[in-house]
Amino acid sequence: MRQLLILSGKGGTGKTTIASAFIKLLNAKVYADCDVDAPNLHLVMNQSTVPKRTDFYGLPKAEINRDLCLQCGLCEQYCRFDAIQIDEEGCYEVQYYECEGCGVCEAICPVEAVSLQPAIAGDLMLYVDDTVFSTAQLRIGAGNSGLLVTEVKNKMKSVDIDAELAIIDGSPGIGCPVIASLSGVDMVLIVAEPSISGLSDMERIIKTAEGFQLKIAVCTNKYDSNIEITEKIEAWCREMGLPYAGRIPFDSQAVKAVNNGLSVVDVDCPAGRAVKDVFRRTIKILDA
Amino acid sequence: MKIAVLSGKGGTGKTLISVNMAAVLQKSVYIDCDVEEPNGHLFFKPVDVRSEKVSVKIPVADDNLCNGCRKCVDFCKYNALVYVNDRLMVFEDICHSCGGCVLLCPERALSERDKVIGEVRGGVSENVTIISGVLNTGEVSGTPIIKELISRISREERPVIIDCPPGSACIVMESIKDADYCILVAEPTLFGVHNLDMVCELVRLFDKPYGVIVNKCMDGENPAEEYCVKNGIRILGKIPYDEELGRLNSNGLIAAWVESKRYRELFKSLYQKVAGEVQA
Numbered sequence: 334m335r336q337l338l339i340l341s342g343k344g345g346t347g348k349t350t351i352a353s354a355f356i357k358l359l360n361a362k363v364y365a366d367c368d369v370d371a372p373n374l375h376l377v378m379n380q381s382t383v384p385k386r387t388d389f390y391g392l393p394k395a396e397i398n399r400d401l402c403l404q405c406g407l408c409e410q411y412c413r414f415d416a417i418q419i420d421e422e423g424c425y426e427v428q429y430y431e432c433e434g435c436g437v438c439e440a441i442c443p444v445e446a447v448s449l450q451p452a453i454a455g456d457l458m459l460y461v462d463d464t465v466f467s468t469a470q471l472r473i474g475a476g477n478s479g480l481l482v483t484e485v486k487n488k489m490k491s492v493d494i495d496a497e498l499a500i501i502d503g504s505p506g507i508g509c510p511v512i513a514s515l516s517g518v519d520m521v522l523i524v525a526e527p528s529i530s531g532l533s534d535m536e537r538i539i540k541t542a543e544g545f546q547l548k549i550a551v552c553t554n555k556y557d558s559n560i561e562i563t564e565k566i567e568a569w570c571r572e573m574g575l576p577y578a579g580r581i582p583f584d585s586q587a588v589k590a591v592n593n594g595l596s597v598v599d600v601d602c603p604a605g606r607a608v609k610d611v612f613r614r615t616i617k618i619l620d621a
Numbered sequence: 622m623k624i625a626v627l628s629g630k631g632g633t634g635k636t637l638i639s640v641n642m643a644a645v646l647q648k649s650v651y652i653d654c655d656v657e658e659p660n661g662h663l664f665f666k667p668v669d670v671r672s673e674k675v676s677v678k679i680p681v682a683d684d685n686l687c688n689g690c691r692k693c694v695d696f697c698k699y700n701a702l703v704y705v706n707d708r709l710m711v712f713e714d715i716c717h718s719c720g721g722c723v724l725l726c727p728e729r730a731l732s733e734r735d736k737v738i739g740e741v742r743g744g745v746s747e748n749v750t751i752i753s754g755v756l757n758t759g760e761v762s763g764t765p766i767i768k769e770l771i772s773r774i775s776r777e778e779r780p781v782i783i784d785c786p787p788g789s790a791c792i793v794m795e796s797i798k799d800a801d802y803c804i805l806v807a808e809p810t811l812f813g814v815h816n817l818d819m820v821c822e823l824v825r826l827f828d829k830p831y832g833v834i835v836n837k838c839m840d841g842e843n844p845a846e847e848y849c850v851k852n853g854i855r856i857l858g859k860i861p862y863d864e865e866l867g868r869l870n871s872n873g874l875i876a877a878w879v880e881s882k883r884y885r886e887l888f889k890s891l892y893q894k895v896a897g898e899v900q901a
Contacts, residue, residue: 342658343632343658343660344630344632344633344658344787345630345631345632345633345808346631346632349812370629370787370788370789370790371629371630371631371787371788371815371816371819373630373811373815376811376812376815392698392699393698413719413720414719430791430794433717433719435699435719435721436696436719436721437719437720437721440696471789473789473822473823474789474790474791474793474794474823474826474827475790475791476790476791478791505632505787505788506657506658506786506787507657507658507756507758508657508756508760508761508763509762511657512759512761526632526871527871528871528872529660529663529871529872530636530658530660530663530871530873531871533658533660534660537658540758541758541759558868558871559871559872562871562872588810588839591810591811591812592811592842592844594811
């Protein structure tokens with residue numbers, strides 16, 4: 334099974350709108366939402382089944398047993414994350430959200446007052462009927478988003494189903510969840526936005542993706558909001574030798590479709606027609 | 622006063638609002654904590670830019686001293702160390718720089734070196750001091766850069782606007798840590814509401830006073846506004862979907878600094894509302 338990942342660098346360029354349309358157009362049997370920090374794909378996929386939920390354990394969190402603690406302060410001194418502080422009662426205490434579960438405090442404590450406790454960092458959801466849809470939600474303020482993304486993809490591949498191509502919706506940025514989502518995919522489609530910010534972010538995500546062995550193509554969403562920059566994006570792609578999958582206009586009907594829990598290709602509108610063209614070209618580039 | 626501007630969803634207008642709010646003040650500091658995709662500098666085009674590298678500590682093994690006991694390998698919770706072919710290997714990208722391996726090595730075979738992951742750039746544009754964090758491409762975590770940015774404003778007297786990364790994970794939490802007030806920017810869409818709900822949970826968790834600005838409002842339904850009303854959340858303002866504002870912004874221009882007074886007044890009144898909330 335091949336994998337097509339949708340990324341953008343900048344947020345809000347239309348990744349989920351395009352991913353959900355691709356899933357419809359391909360009649361995809363397998364798909365996933367790797368934007369674990371702000372997953373939205375499930376809002377437009379209208380799943381009829383109840384997902385199988387599993388807890389995602391991230392790194393453990395330290396805990397100090399006050400009855401054993403000698404107040405020597407070694408844990409505070411050696412913690413690199415400022416995760417150990419003195420509370421109002423003058424006792425050492427672990428700051429849950431600062432702790433990265435490294436275990437230095439546990440190792441340095443002379444009286445075994447510190448222990449590492451398992452901690453849930455997210456929820457995995459797997460919908461299985463005639464299709465497989467894997468998604469997850471990272472808990473508020475949690476780290477380990479890269480590990481959770483890897484788990485989402487593992488769950489997606491865990492169901493034995495005959496599928497040629499999986500569609501994966503990615504997250505904004507260039508950091509750990511994005512890097513985790515890039516691993517093992519065959520192609521990434523970058524959804525660019527014609528703005529000074531969008532251009533800069535597109536260049537940074539492409540630079541990041543180039544470190545992986547995969548095909549990269551670009552499309553521009555809301556292209557008519559700034560034609561000059563759209564042309565700059567296209568010129569830049571030509572210069573870099575990157576295949577271009579097309580332009581999609583700004584379309585208030587697309588916004589309405591999403592607000593009604595529909596995909597942009599479910600309604601007959603200019604953006605929907607353009608997305609169909611982008612889809613056809615993307616598949617062509619993937620097959621080339 | 623430190624004001625953080627955040628949103629669960631990307632592309633709602635955090636940078637638009639942060640940049641323009643900083644721009645309408647007599648003196649202000651703009652901090653770009655979206656280190657993965659920093660864009661504020663594209664608007665301010667700061668001068669007198671000074672960069673400082675940000676680095677993290679990475680362990681290095683002295684092969685002559687390492688006896689292959691693997692204590693460090695067993696200790697590392699991130700699986701960043703492996704011992705193969707009689708050598709200790711370090712996977713730099715997954716190392717969290719906790720220093721545990723160096724601390725535990727009985728042979729003192731491990732030491733640390735600095736690995737540059739990005740930089741902090743400070744500059745000036747008119748009345749605004751701009752400090753941006755930039756994560757190098759291919760690097761996994763921008764948290765150390767955000768910590769450095771936040772430490773720079775700990776004693777700042779001028780109003781500070783903190784432009785945050787999208788989402789509600791650890792990097793956002795780090796960015797709002799010192800904030801006196803949080804502005805949540807929402808989009809009037811189904812996605813926007815779902816992500817607004819998450820970011821509301823984050824600011825409540827950290828006990829931050831907050832209010833919502835709904836951006837790109839169009840005629841008709843406004844799910845974000847409905848959400849706020851239903852949940853008793855303060856709406857600081859609504860910015861209509863505006864092609865002219867969109868055009869200025871997409872060209873990297875600061876709307877509040879261009880001739881039309883309209884945008885200047887808009888962002889000034891938004892700031893005054895927030896300032897009023899903080900003093901209340």
